[in-house]
Amino acid sequence: MGFKVAVVGATGNVGREMLNILEERGFPADEVVALASRRSVGTEVAYGDRTLKAKALDDYDFSDTDICLMSAGGNVSKEWSPKIGAQGCVVIDNSSAFRYDSNVPLIVPEVNPDAVDDFRKRNIIANPNCSTAQLVLVLKPLHDAAKIKRVVVATYQSVSGAGKEGMDELFTQSRAVFVADPVTNKTFTKRIAFNVIPHIDEFMEDGYTKEEWKVTAETKKMIDPKIKLTATAVRVPVFIGHSEAVNIEFENELSAEQATEILRNAPGVQVIDKREAGGYITPYEAAGEDATFVSRIREDITIENGLSLWVVADNLRKGAALNTVQIAELLIARDLITPKAQQA
Known part of the structure; x- marks a missing residue:
């Protein structure tokens, strides 16, 4: 008997x-339900x-639903995730x-799977x-091998990280440039077409943005709170796929x-590093x-015990949807949940 899954x-x-x-x-779901806001009711997916x-x-009503995959933004989650979890559905x-x-628990299954056991405290997994x-997929095995002291990372994040509106804005602005129409920006603070913007999320008092703070806080929570990390988050005119230039100092x-x-x-993780023209991933x-x-794995010549490398992934998959589904698979693999229908 399979699970009942809701996607919000x-x-x-x-x-x-x-x-x-x-x-x-091939997720073992007997039923999958698509949920959205009232304005999107009836939209086909x-x-x-x-x-x-x-x-x-x-x-x-989530009382007969086993797993809820929540992707409707922070405000919706703050309101609904505790309510859903209280009905016995894992969010x-x-x-x-x-x-x-x-x-x-904040989980990447390949990095800290044991932490998922604590989900019952609130019936929510982040x-x-x-x-x-x-x-963290890249840092964790390297940390296990040589203990990371410090990380400096610059992220080059695609517009899909800002949702459909971000992708639409890049497309619309690019077209406007080619036909000499006025270029306007709504989603981003500056023009994104043929440009880069060193600003993602809101600014904090220390000069970092919230996006940069997230990378630091989450890495510490999942790998090791002693790791020192500084990030610069940049929005780039790419539709899908986040890239990162990473410098690591080890003990x-x-x-x-x-x-x-x-x-x-x-x-x-997959390594593509031929050290020749085109021998890297984009x-x-x-x-x-x-x-x-x-790609681009090399020793950092400016410090002792340092490495520099290039990391790329599809942000809509491993950065979001795939990791979420993998967490659900992890719960099942560890026998932490069983279908409610089976319990009845």
């Missing part, structure tokens, strides 16, 4: 990707070769609403920020060759792929 925010970019991945991976019509979140939340709650998810010696071998054997090539790709 099913009409958005990540929600649609969640439905795709549930079907692609694909689930394999089936078509689901979105129902209203406000009217839905796997893709927003930042509960990532920093000490009673809510999915990390898309940039963090791909970063112990770790050569580029050793790091390459470690990463080749790391779950969820976000265009990573789009639609499940792996987090690593």
